[in-house]
Amino acid sequence: MLARMAPVSPPAAFAGGDTIYAQEDAADFIYEVIEGMVRTARLGMDGRRIVHGFFVAGDIFGLEPNGAHSCSAETVCAARIASCERSQIERRAMADRAVATEFWSWLLKSAEQAGAHMCLLARATAVEKIAHFLLEMAERMSANRRFALPMSRYDIADYLGLSSETVSRAFTALRDRQLIATEGRSVTILKLEGLRRLDGLAA
Amino acid sequence: MLARMAPVSPPAAFAGGDTIYAQEDAADFIYEVIEGMVRTARLGMDGRRIVHGFFVAGDIFGLEPNGAHSCSAETVCAARIASCERSQIERRAMADRAVATEFWSWLLKSAEQAGAHMCLLARATAVEKIAHFLLEMAERMSANRRFALPMSRYDIADYLGLSSETVSRAFTALRDRQLIATEGRSVTILKLEGLRRLDGLAA
DNA sequence: CGCTCGATTGATAGTGATCAATCCGAGTGG
DNA sequence: CCACTCGGATTGATCACTATCAATCGAGCG
Secondary structure, eight states: OGGGTSOOOOOEEEOTTOEEEOTTOBOOEEEEEEESOEEEEEEOTTSOEEEEEEEOTTOEEOOOSSSBOSSEEEESSSEEEEEEEHHHHHHHHHHOHHHHHHHHHHHHHHHHHHHHHHHHHHHOOHHHHHHHHHHHHHHHTTOSSEEEOOSOHHHHHHHHTOOHHHHHHHHHHHHHTTSEEEETTEEEESOHHHHHHHOTTOO | OGGGTSOOOOOEEEOTTOEEEOTTOBOOEEEEEEESOEEEEEEOTTSOEEEEEEEOTTOEEOOOSSSBOSSEEEESSSEEEEEEEHHHHHHHHHHOHHHHHHHHHHHHHHHHHHHHHHHHHHHOOHHHHHHHHHHHHHHHTTOSSEEEOOSOHHHHHHHHTOOHHHHHHHHHHHHHTTSEEEETTEEEESOHHHHHHHOTTOO
8 A cells, every 4th residue: 555655646447458657767766556457567678568467446556666767557457546656665674664664565565476376387288377377367356156357358468478269268268168168258166176286386 | 985974794605506595584684795606596396496587796696585595505616705784774775875865766776676687588489589698688787799608508497487408599699690700618708789779678 | 446426419209389270359430 | 220340369270499308528626
């Protein structure tokens, strides 16, 4: 929660597909998703896109080491985004011990998540990646069984290092195994345990 | 440099292959490599290993969000390792603004590196991964053209999400293209530009 | 000397990318 | 209102890349 740490601007409203900042833009602000979803992505020289992460309500993004963003950030669907000057955060972190602690633990947690994602990218099969992805999304969107994925198959593919066709096939494979049901972009988890068994990466 | 930030213990000497800490151990210390090389790795339930990173002289490792290590850390070759209580670091960071800034920028930089590695894992071919790996190692071991890789092909494979055989084949492919020369585990870069062209992931 | 481990190379199989066609829903303009 | 279009999703066919299985070779070591 950014507001606990620094004064935030009133949330700005975006439509789906809007660009919040572009690769190489100056990284002077930090953002928090109030509602909706945001993705951060990087484009390689050869046009290959990598989606670094999806951010939902309560998530913070836009913090980067150098002066410039290494990723672009776009809304996946209509969203409201609060922002805060980076210098403000830094000043507050220096002055207020609680803010510093919160920020520090947040940084560590995102490093941890990046590590888990690296495991997934390095070693999991397509179906395992999708199973993990669905469990991750269900948890982050705090949905029990049924939830709507706002992002396209292309977004999922670029997040998991797959092609969109393979993402489709993995969905149908899970559906054929009766682990999930799908209806457009909304997913119902039928057998949580079955998905968990496929997500065998966590130690 | 850990010593600038907190009192460190005198460096401990390890042989190659020693375990510094194991997965699930309590994460009460932070470490700095003084000499040699360390790898951090995670084992999945099914035995698949993922090497999260290699650390050389000057690198810090062992900092994790929860109380327990999610990775194990082992020496790749004989090494000297300094350590420091985590609580000490935290106390110093609270008290000294310069320490806090240094630590913070260090955290952000490692997040950035993790992001770059995710791109590599997600989208690069085997030869591209090896090309990038060699450039990364040449830079981090501050070697100009010729350097010895202390880690095995298995370590490299688990770092890049490949099999050891594929790593071997990628090395011979690069050798056949006259981009590198190899002699056991030591590598000579013959055409830096050729390798850079393969490493087309950075934006 | 024989052992084991790591590296390399070959042969084969499997997984996912790519090319291609179809289908569907939403938006658009006649 | 309906034909039209367009992007996303799905499925099929084929191909490329890498994993896997297997054999060999060499170095280090008891």
